Amino acid sequence: MEQFLSELSLKTHGEGFTDITNDINSWIKKKKIRKGILIITSKHTSCSLIINENADPRVLEDLSAYMKAIVPEIGFKSILDNGKIEKYLHSEEGVDDMPAHIRTTLTSSSLTLSINESKLDLGVWQAVYLWEHRYSDNIRNINLHSICETLKPKPPDSHVTLNTTSINTHSSKINKIALNNYSSIN
Secondary structure (H helix, E strand, O other): OOEEEEEEEEEEOEHHHEOOOHHHHHHHOOEEEEEEEEEEEEEEOEEEEEEEEOOOOOHHHHHHHHHHHHOOOOHHHHHHHOEEEEEEOOOOOOOOHHHHHHHHHOOOOOOEEEOOOOOEEOOEEOOOOOOOOOOOOOEEEEEEEEEEEEEEOOOOOOOOOHHHHHHOOOOOOOHHHHHHHHHHHH
């Protein structure tokens, strides 16, 4: 078993989803990982890592709309004070900052996935997304940590050494040479 730990840097373009599946699979191939476990961790508090459908972009649009409905920018409705809107206390970094922290908390900042046959072992319609919750462009750093088995190097062509002479086993003369060497020894 081996371990690899790397950091993947991605540029996001405001609120939305970035499919990082191919980036991760490229890293797996570069490291020559055959099978194992991969832990993917965001090093930020205002973006998420999710697995979701990759076939219909409306799924991601619906996720975003739903999250904005349950975590609005203006604050939240108090359950203690007849639905009064409570403003967020942490508001110095912009109207999108505190909602981004809440959205990240409700989703995930890390994923644990299987690697099989040198790629993520995902379903047909699944992809790994970085979900940016802030409105501005950001550089996001993601840790990739794998505990894995790597691909074994190909063994060299088989060969037999007789009397310090290397003979390729694919040669049609091997039996004749081996017989001659055997005869000269006896």
